[in-house]
Amino acid sequence: MPSHTSKRPVMLITGGSRGIGAAIARGAATDYDLVLNYHTSGDAAERIAVELRTDTCRVEPMPADVADEAQVLEMFAAAEETFGRLDVLVNNAGIAGGYGPLDVVTGPMLNRLWAVNVTGAFLCAREAAARMRTDRSGHGGSIVNVSSRAATLGSPGEWVHYAASKGALDTMTIGLAKELAPVGVRVNGVRPGLIESDFHLHAPPGRVERLRPTVPMQRAGTVGDVAAAVLWLVSSAAGYVTGTFIDVAGGR
Ligand code: NAP
Numbered sequence: 001m002p003s004h005t006s007k008r009p010v011m012l013i014t015g016g017s018r019g020i021g022a023a024i025a026r027g028a029a030t031d032y033d034l035v036l037n038y039h040t041s042g043d044a045a046e047r048i049a050v051e052l053r054t055d056t057c058r059v060e061p062m063p064a065d066v067a068d069e070a071q072v073l074e075m076f077a078a079a080e081e082t083f084g085r086l087d088v089l090v091n092n093a094g095i096a097g098g099y100g101p102l103d104v105v106t107g108p109m110l111n112r113l114w115a116v117n118v119t120g121a122f123l124c125a126r127e128a129a130a131r132m133r134t135d136r137s138g139h140g141g142s143i144v145n146v147s148s149r150a151a152t153l154g155s156p157g158e159w160v161h162y163a164a165s166k167g168a169l170d171t172m173t174i175g176l177a178k179e180l181a182p183v184g185v186r187v188n189g190v191r192p193g194l195i196e197s198d199f200h201l202h203a204p205p206g207r208v209e210r211l212r213p214t215v216p217m218q219r220a221g222t223v224g225d226v227a228a229a230v231l232w233l234v235s236s237a238a239g240y241v242t243g244t245f246i247d248v249a250g251g252r
Contacts, residue, residue, distance in 0.1 A: 005084030006033045006058060011234070012079055012086060014066050014124055015093030017041035019197035020146060022048050023223035024090055025059070027231050033058040035079045037093065039065050058083070066093045066120030067112070076127040086138075088234045089128035091121040092146040096202035097165070101157050110161055117165035118172070121145055125176060125187075133183035140184030142234045145173050146226070149193040149249045158203065166191075170245065177243030186242040188233045193249025195221045216251030 009032050015021040016036035022044070025034055029052040038045035038061055045061035053059045060082055064075035079086060097113030098104055125143055132141030150163035151170050170189055177187040194215055200207045208220050229246040232238055 004082075008033050008056070008058075009087035010035065010079070010083045010085050011088040011090065012076075012124075012128065013037060013090045013092055014064075014120065015039070016090075017045035017048065017061070019199060020192065020195065020223045020226045021090070021092040023227040024092065024230050025052060027224070027227040029054075029057050029059070032088065033083055034060070035075075035083065036061045037064055037066070037075060039063070039093070065116075066124055067115035069123055072120070072123045072127060076124075076131070080131065086128060086131045087141045089124055089141070089143045090146065090230055090234075091124055091143065091169075093120055094146065094148075094166075096159060096162050096199065098161070099158060099203045102160065105161050113161055113165050114168075117162070118168045121169055122172065125172070129176075129180055129183075129185050132185050133180065135183045138184070141186075143176070143180075143185065143187045144230050144233050145169050145187070145189045146230070147173070147189045147191045147245070149191045149247055149252055151191060153252070173245070174243055181242055186233075186238070188238070188242060189245040190226060190229045190233065191245055191247045191249065192226045193221060193247070193252040195223060195226055195248075197223055214252065215249070219250060221248055221250055 011028050011032040012035040013021050014037040016025050017038035036045045049059040049061050062075050064071040095116045098109045132138040147169045148166040151166035155163040173189040226248050229248050
């Protein structure tokens, strides 16, 4: 039995410790109780939790490597035990998986990339949907997958492998949206373009400055720009929206 079932809807954000995930948490705290998943950045997740917790907003950091099925099961069980309900999953956790052209790609690099960006999102979607679907014990819900414009641009010379993993995530979004619509679960995607975050530390220095002129709006996006799209997709204003994508990429 849950220790105390939340009165407010509950959102679980994977990779909620930093960057885009932390921005989504900041934007969601007015309306949701939050599960902030983290992998390596426990201190950062705890700082966000302390910042956002109020008398009405419950926030709990929860560790799990989303690529590890046992850890994912443990996290969802702990979230259920703590909050008693789940309304929104944001599959935000992601890695670049190495930088460079095809020659640099290795088997272990690819396996880890798929494991985090694709397997992790599948496992979390499965656990979330099992709790949300109206033909079981749930009352419906919403899943947003944080993909990338790379899925359609391809990222030649830099991150084709990463782009391909996000292409898989987009296909998952399309399929699960159709599979889960009859049981009250909406599934959508957000495709960020060039966004200022630590993600670019995985590339040679100056990547954001180098690519800025290729963005029609001539600027990199902010983590808040991405969070705003995610928050709209999970809101009741998007109640008839499923299986679609919002590109947050300044026209890129
Ligand atoms: P970031 O600053 O590098 O943050 C990555 C987040 O993912 C961290 O919270 C990290 O958690 C988490 N994470 C990584 N591996 C994990 C794992 N195995 N299990 C659980 N969590 C894991 O990057 P970001 O820019 O915020 O990226 C967030 C998402 O947006 C990613 O899916 C990324 O592909 C996508 N995206 C980013 C951009 C961009 O330009 N920034 C563009 C397109 C798409 P810990 O720190 O706790 O390990």
